[in-house]
Amino acid sequence: MIPLLLLQMSWAAGTQCVAKGDHRKPKPGELAYQKGDFLTIVDTSTKKGYYKARHNTTGEEGLVNSTKLREREALRVDPSLSLMPWFHGKISGPEAVGKLQPAEDGLFLVRESIRHPGDYVLCVSFSGEVIHYRVIYQDNKLTIDKTQYFYNLIDMIEFYSKHKGSIATTLLKPKQKQGTKSAELELSKTGWLLDITKLKQGETIGEGEFGAVYEGEYMGQRVAVKTIKCDVTAQAFLQETTVMTKLQHKNLVRLLGVILHKGLHIVTELMTKGNLVNFLRTRGRSVINSVQLLGFALDVCEGMEYLESKKLVHRDLAARNVLVSDDGVAKVSDFGLTKLDLKVSDNVKLPIKWTAPEALKKEKFSTKSDVWSYGVLLWEIFSYGRQPYPKMSLKEVKERVEGGYRMEAPEECPSGVYALMKICWEQEPRRRPAFHKLREKLEGEVGKCSLSPGAECRDGIRSASGC
Structure with a gap:
């Protein structure tokens, strides 16, 4: 029989948990909580089966027994969830x-x-x-x-x-409209609704199509906050939020929760080095070597392999939607187009240069159309953030790609990596590899690259040997 502790899933820092019972008389160093309280895992502990956690309401920290907690449950994708159930x-x-x-x-x-x-x-x-x-x-x-x-x-x-x-x-x-459920109530019940009074707002770090993104601090953790003020858009972004509650992976940007105050605020972990395309453009070849590029490619591939395992299709994979953390890890973000269904039902403007031919022509989205996009993202990475299909109009890209045209390899791109791009761009979706196969091939490419002793490969310093 497998010991219970081995069955306990290890929780990363930032994981949100719910108390299964009361713990009103804590020992020194332990955290007090009541059944139903929400706690955030801060760190692992040297004490077997315990974690260091922070109480989401009081902000107090202490040790908790992992068997007394369960991970916060994901929201069900439910079209009747409404931010405005009173709107008729x-x-x-x-x-x-x-x-x-x-x-x-x-x-x-x-x-x-x-x-x-x-x-x-x-x-x-x-x-x-x-x-x-x-x-x-x-x-x-x-x-x-x-x-x-x-x-x-x-x-x-x-x-x-x-x-x-x-x-x-x-x-x-x-007075709720018949057939709707209050998103606020569901978010609150499942612990995804955060408290505006605990958020310290910092400076604006980006202006999106739908609103500003600003830096902040939520109960001691640095966060990024995407604000959506338009009612209709906020309702649409509820889909993204619902999808993100299901995802826990080191290469996906982690959702902390949402705030409903003057619109919708989506609160995620802060990725201090910005998006991958700007990260590559502002540093270039003199700073970033091939090993680091492969590292970014592998990070994204692992994140996408996880989405593939969950039967989720991203539909908007591009270097602009990959963010880089303080310690140089690339994470996939922007799940606004992510859906379980494989048809576009919402007249979205598709990113033509990144979208597979069958998705553009017949609106057929699948993991295999994400693989096509990943091939374009690989090209972006190894060209240090250049715009794909340089000097070609969108109309030209559409026509020529359908006719069999494929981009040439970026300058100094390893031949093995370009071969991967080409198999991602197979016209027939079934002939494109799955993400787990791509990961295996990339790991092989990483193995071919040798670093000199003590050289760093992920912090923005070029290795002495290159690749």
């Missing part, structure tokens, strides 16, 4: 009144205005009546009274749930 879309005033019965003070919903397209209506029960407040959309902001302005509906509902402002009563109880 295009319904009439009388319909809204009917939904808010029996009338309770503070019961509310939001609907689209039929009389004023583009505006909304906040419908609130008070003193046995339903009051309708027109929400005007003006200069990209929302307002009821032209004194208080909001970026989005989530922001507005959050404000009026705490302050009466110019409406008859604070909002006390949302």
Whole structure:
């Protein structure tokens, strides 16, 4: 029989766990907690079967017995999960009144205005009546009274749930649209909802298409926070968040949780060296050698092998979506397009230079289309961050690739690595290798590279021998 401790999965620092029972009388050095409390693993311990952990509410640290905890569960991918369960879309005033019965003070919903397209209506029960407040959309902001302005509906509902402002009563109880579930409630129950008051906001480190990314600190840990203010986009990004709750791998950027405050904030570990394409461009050949390039290629391959094992398709693999940690490890990020289904149902703009021909033509996505993208990413790595298909228009790329054209090897690229790129670019998806096969071949390439004694290969210093 296998001892219980051997069955215990080892947890990496940052793993979120839930207490299975109370531990109210801790010994010196141990952490006190109650059943259902959320704890973060900080480090392993010399004491067998124990970890050092931090309490997510109190911030206190101490030793915990691993058998008394379970790992925080992932969220189920559920299309009915909504950040705005109180939003009922295009319904009439009388319909809204009917939904808010029996009338309770503070019961509310939001609907689209039929009389004023583009505006909304906040419908609130008070003193046995339903009051309708027109929400005007003006200069990209929302307002009821032209004194208080909001970026989005989530922001507005959050404000009026705490302050009466110019409406008859604070909002006390949302009337959920039939068929929706509150994302806030599900995130809270599973421990993925973080507390805005524990987040220290730092400087902006990037401007994405959907909002800013800034550096911060959450209960002593350095984090990156992606902010999404637009309601519709925030709802779409809930998909990315749900997928990320399922993923735990050293080569995937780790989700800490989300904050709902003036939109959606996705909180992840901080990757201090930025994205891989900029990392390579700003350092170049004089700083980074082939061994390091192979290391990055292997990191990404291992992350993708893990996604492959989970039957998840990334659909947007490129060097811009790979981040580099403080200690020089590459991790796959941006799971916004990751899906279990293999068809694009959401009119997204596909990154043509990285997308496999069958995915562009027939919207057929699979692990094998990710392998094609990985071939392009390998080309990016070994060209030190150059734009793929240099000097070619997107139309030209599409036509020529379909006709059999493939990029030439980047300058000084090892022949074995270029051979890997070419098998990733096989026209027939079934002829492309799986990620575990690619990893084996890359490990062989790493074995061919010899470093001089004591030379470093991952910290940005070129080895004496090169490769």
